[in-house]
Amino acid sequence: MLHQKFFNRFVIRQIIWAFVITYLLFSLYLVIFKEYNFLILVLPGILFGLAFVDAFQTKHTIRKNYPIIGRLRYMLESIRPEMRQYFFEGELDGKPFNRRERSIVYQRAKNEKQTISFGMQDDPNRLGYEWAAHSIYPKEVSDFNFRTTIGNDQCKQPYSASIYNISAMSYGALSKKAIISLNKGAQLGGFAHNTGEGGLSPYHRSGGDLIWQIGTGYFGCRDEQGFFNDQLFAERSQYPEVKMIELKLSQGAKPGHGGLLPAEKNTVEVSKIRNVKPHTTVHSPSFHSAFGNATELAYFIKRLRDLSGGKPIGFKICIGKKSEFEDIVKAFKETGICPDFITIDGAEGGTGAAPLEFIDYMGMALSDALVFANKILKEYGLRDQVKIIAAGKVISAFDLAKAMALGADACYSARGMMFALGCIQALQCDSGHCPVGIATQDPLLYEGMDITDKSVRVATFHKNTMKAFGEFIGACGFSKPTEITPDVFHKRIEHGKNINFKEMYFSQS
Template sequence: MKSTFAIDLEKMSRTANVGIVVLFLLAGAAGHFASFYFHFLTVAFFLLVLLNVYWRHVQTSHALLANFGWLAQLRYIVESIGPELRQYLFASDTEERPFSRVKRAEVYRKAKGLDATAAFGSLLSYDRTELKLRHSFYPVDEDELEPFDVAIGASRQLDTTYHIRHPIMISAMSYGALGQNAVRALARGAKQAGATMNTGEGGHPKYHLMEGCDLIFQMGTAKFGVRTADGRLDEDKLAALAALDAIKMVEIKLSQGAKPGKGGLLPKEKITPEIAELRGVTMGQDVVSPAHHVECVDAESTVAFIGCVQRVSGLPTGIKFCLGRPDEFRALVQEMKRQGTVPDFITVDGGEGGTGAAPVSFLDEIGLPLFEALPLVHRILLDEGIRDRLAIFASGKLISAGKQLQAMSLGADVAYSARGFLLALGCIQALQCNQNTCPVGITTHQPELQRGLDIATKAQRVANYIEALHHDHVELLAAMGSSSARLLSEENVYAPSQGPVSWPVREPS
């Protein structure tokens, strides 16, 4: 039995299909008898009639087009602009993903240095799965707070020990995923604010270095910039990079939250002479990013590799991963103790993390969320007695000081943000980072789109955002009655729906 909807649609499409033939004839008659200019319409309707015949009777790949003709085509067009219609007209201020308009607006205001207060009340509904910070009856005075200072490499007494002075750092995003203007604006903003920026896995950080900020050089599984022809570590290249004044630390990326356990491919068509030079790869050949470093096949070889990078670089060196199996992490930590090699920091990236491009199944279905993973990593390091020998960095939608302090309460020492900084640069969440068509010129290499991203203006916004986050960090800490983020613990957060061990599964919104 046909549904009422199907009967209506059939009638509509029959009328529409006959209708364009009638319109074609009417336009032809008007062109003949009234004015020649009507023949423009005659031609347009004639083309539509021809296309309609093609859609209905020739092509076989689209059933809707074959059954309903140009009305179905209209539906495809409306569907294709659905995201924009929803974003601009229909979605409420709190429902867009990954970041609602309310959350994005908070970053935009901070970045523009606008009044960050709001009136009447919170726009968020009370959610029992969300963490809240616990405040104290006895707030401390803001001027009693310890200055933020996390020393990395101090436990190894390195001459190169690095001091992180802001609670937030710019997380890894490579030149490649980002265009050069975006990289330079971020790096200049970091320099202005005295903050630290991760280079991402794009190889030699040419555009980062132009701005003179402190950098964490990231080495992904393809080891761009520091690879031998067969994809192993080229120790000489790493040593040369590590000797640069701006490079303060090295991060070995084992995995990232958006696509843990997934390698990648840089197709030869995308390898320009500049990218080939910066990444240290050959033009005309596809480059494979393996799912893991070729040197790292088990706990023993992974720890040995960390030790090798520490030795070659002479810099504080850490690892980045998204947690999958806590038992594997515990085994890795036990191997660190056995070999006497402990990374100087561990970056825990939540499964909700962002990316330039990843398969949807990986974005949606794999990897522990940050607020699940952090307490596990922190606890295992405590249990195994090495927590005081390294720092934990955390990333995963930590775009406000409140979320950053929640992460610090669950074990992090410093927060990282990637997408928070894209928003500060003016990202409108068009979700096109993988298409080279970013309308605000951030994740694109098209000069005509990058043109709109003015480096000086956006650098100031990045600096404003860092400073506003630091300001909020101080105010919230004071309200929590704590003189330093390093004193925070699970006691400082409140999870309404559960006890002290199982943390909420829902990601922060």
Template sequence: GPDCAQPYSMSLLNVSAMSFGALSPNAVRALNRGAEMGGFAHDTGEGSISPYHLENNGDLIWEVGSGYFGTRTDEGLFDPDQFADQSSRDQVKCVSLKLSQGAKPGIGGVLPAAKVNAEIARTRGVPEGEKCVSPAAHTAFSTPTELIEFIARMRELSGGKPAGFKLCVGSRIDVLAICKAIRDVGTAPDFIIVDGSEGGTGAAPLEFEDHMGTPLTDGLLTVHNALVGTGLRDRIRIGASGKVAAGNDIVKRLAQGADYTNSARAMMMAVGCIQAQICHTGLCPVGVTTQDPKRQRALHVGDKSERVKNYQEATVDQAVKIMASMGVSDPQQLRPEFLQRNIARNEHRSYAELYEWLKPGELLAQAPESWAQDWARADSGTFQRA
């Protein structure tokens, strides 16, 4: 965006947010080394920047959640001095604020006490051997206006690096309230990552994982149209995460309004995940989600980092080939009419026909009837309450 002093060129596919603590040291090493080899970005997740993120010099997106791990006071509040120190690292290319996560919108992350060893406690700034729970809400801000001001502060403290936020859309009214706040404050996030409810995690109640949050398609269309309708789309990049795995997933999300994509699940499989679904126990048999030094040895960093690099390279290559076969020479040329959906046995429609697409500034001039009520209810001074 125009207020960013240190722009970053983002790949079409990057490593999505996964924290050290949830992942083993070797998994973090392999992901970051793969990112460095392939020239794409590695999101740290909300568990702070560990020594293992720094060993191989891969580009980092530093995610800060409601627990402010790695930048927190003893009382658990945001510490600007720590943030400035951490974000000033050359390896940190962007700073990202986590509002919510697709697999568990409405609640914070949990790291079981058994996994909080001395190293994780030191990295996060929390007590050793105690369950590490992120609060459901942030303490550094409480309104859309304060959110935008806080993101601007993050950008300033980082020396002008791109700053943005991640959310799983829960309410179109809240998205519109954030858009109004951006216009009121006069500065915008450099990016917004839309996380779909399809996103996975080893640390969420099944009811939340299966039934809460907006699917990625609907979330993307909501955020993209809200930014277009308020005249902000050209200032803000949109990332998409939530079950992105193959080249066609990348193309689909770009056609739906995203500028780039992030993948977590497929990247975990690249480093050896077999979906044993015992992440929380520390007994991962392939060394991906364990803090047991003996079990970690099952993950060979040199081999798995090559697999991460090769997976990302091949997937982006497939996406580019798909776009080329559609007559597209630049991802920005993708349009909703290129994406088709079968709606009956003998009938299909394009996304241009199936969904409403706002025109630039349309909400500011005259909100269409389908958006008018939510636009009127959106308030930059408050998030929606039931």
């Protein structure tokens, strides 16, 4: 069998060479004796060159064994995601978001038909299927401007936030036109836009409310050594559009992982926004230098609140070790310093590029993390002082209601808002070659974005999602988000058996 395989490979390679050389000689003959133009030699010359390179290169065995045609393998592999998405993917296939989920965002962003015909396509009998119990006494919800006030007794400038806002995405990761469109959409729709940890760019300051996120690199409020700078923070936190400050401890895409800004991406513009030296490689460590334990974190939160003039201060975390989160809450209780909000990022959150081990195997899922955080805050008597914001694959009314049933007061969405901008889930976010101009700094790609159109789509998606949320909770018998209870949501855990979220998550609380 091995001899046969070798013989087949040998024969195929010789056939390829014979074809290429014959084609080249025949073309040369036509040029010499038939007076054809030398341009006729271009194609056979290219084929001969490719065959020669493939035969003598050492990096790819397939190309060496099968010159020219071996390249088809890499070409087909490169378009595999597009082939699957356009020709073979079903309505409930596709990761991290299936086609039906993406389609509902597109429809709501464009204000198109949002109904589906001919029944459900999901299987209600499959294990893991989740559903909500409706009421025969539904409530009519007429006001879809659902908001929650963030800011406890220690806050001087509380903020009335929408329950659905734009999650953290930095300028640099996203193009300037994408950032402007998101922010103008937030302004039109009356919701907030999280800056991401890349700093307060001028593109973020396009009229919408901002949540300024500060990560381990302290971009926009750091000194020359990379440490937190009180003066810069005090100055920029006073911008009127900055409504809240979020300290990022970790994120769902890469909890416990730092970041790197390559020198080639650190342009003069980016360096001014991030307050770093241009054209240098800048590291974001995996830990904060401003604090090293829970008590120091509490005092740093107080420091931020004082410097900002009393604006709401919170932190973002993807929960890992439960004991560490409990230690943080315990420190808040002991010091008397309480954040105004905590953002719980589920491990399924994912706009940030990261190694596979961090994306797939690190961090607690959003549902479990919400229940745990809610439980610990209640045990220490701080739940009334701290609002919880949920982040991680929240794009539909069901996702919103489910998060609130498990303890959230408000939600973020990153990828949902990217879909509203026109994201096609090409999975090229970290390549710089985003085909729709969102996650790229290539002017040839992002110049095609129309800011006026895209900002309206973002606002329209938010508006229609809030309307869908109102209709959804109304059908369940609730008139406002704070009334939602976990017993309304169910999950199939085995064949013939469902369990509601109250039994699943709170029976032992």
